[in-house]
Amino acid sequence: MLAIDGTNLVLGRAASQIAKKLLQGEQVHLVNAESMIIHGNPKQIIEKYTQRRRIQHKGTPEKSPSWPKIPNLLVRRIIRGMLPWKRSRGKDAYKKLFVYVGNPKKLEAKKLDNAEFKSANRHITILELCKNFGYA
Numbered sequence: 001m002l003a004i005d006g007t008n009l010v011l012g013r014a015a016s017q018i019a020k021k022l023l024q025g026e027q028v029h030l031v032n033a034e035s036m037i038i039h040g041n042p043k044q045i046i047e048k049y050t051q052r053r054r055i056q057h058k059g060t061p062e063k064s065p066s067w068p069k070i071p072n073l074l075v076r077r078i079i080r081g082m083l084p085w086k087r088s089r090g091k092d093a094y095k096k097l098f099v100y101v102g103n104p105k106k107l108e109a110k111k112l113d114n115a116e117f118k119s120a121n122r123h124i125t126i127l128e129l130c131k132n133f134g135y136a
Contacts, residue, residue, distance in 0.1 A: 001026070001027045001028075001029065002021060002026050002027065002028050002029070003028075003029045003030075003031065003107040003108060003109040003110065004018065004028065004029070004030050004031070004109055004110065004111075004112060005031055005032055005103075005109035005110065005111055006030050006031060006032045006033045006034075006035060006036045006075070007032045007035045007036075008035065008036075008037060008116065008117040009036050009037065009111070009112060009115045009116060009117065010036075010037055010038075010039060010115050010116075010117055011036045011037060011038050011075070011078065011126065012038075013112075013114060013115035014036065014112055014115040015075075015078055015079045015082055016082055017112055017114065017115060018030065018079055018097070019079055019082035019083050019093075022079075022083065022093035022094070022096055022097055023083070023089070023090075023093050025093075025096075026096070027096045027098075028096065028097055028098070029098045029100070029105075029107055029109070030075065030097070030098070030099045030100065031100045031102065031103040031104075031105075031107055031109050032100075032101075032102060032103060032109075033071055033072045033075040033099045033100060033101060033126060034071040034072070034101050034102075034125065034126050034127040034130075035125055035126070035127065036075060036125065036126045037117045037123045037124070037125055037126075038123060038124050038125075038126070038129070039121065039122075039123050040122060040123070040124075041122055042122060042123070042124040042128070045124050045129065046124070046129060046132050049067065049129060049133075050132070050133070052065075052067045053067045053069070053133065069130050069133035069134055069135045070101075070130065070135060071101055071126045071127055071130045071135065072099040072100060072101045073099075074126060074129075074130060075099050075126060076097060076099045079094075079097060079099075080094055
């Protein structure tokens with residue numbers, strides 16, 4: 001079991017490393033998912049994810065792709081995009097991923113070195129992004 005602290009980690013870099021660990025068969029617990037960071041212009045990031053949330057099939061809207069507005073589910077969905085989801089190998093790996101808001105189980109989590117946020121450039125946290133979707 002691997003416990004990772006998501007505080008000030010760049011989401012894309014951390015998600016790719018987590019996906020690799022999952023495909024190797026490890027069980028991954030990601031804590032503090034709401035404080036992960038996405039680099040870039042916050043307005044453009046919010047616009048990009050709101051467009052993804054609005055996509056609907058006209059004939060059968062219930063079969064549309066769903067993008068959650070809850071931080072831990074959004075991070076889980078982003079990591080799912082880096083797994084071979086249509087194969088059993090990817091679905092089995094996805095079942096071993098546990099994402100938490102905060103640290104409810106008091107896990108001793110470690111940091112990922114390569115995914116650390118280092119500069120003060122423009123960015124947005126997952127919590128700020130989800131608040132724009134209507135998350136309380």
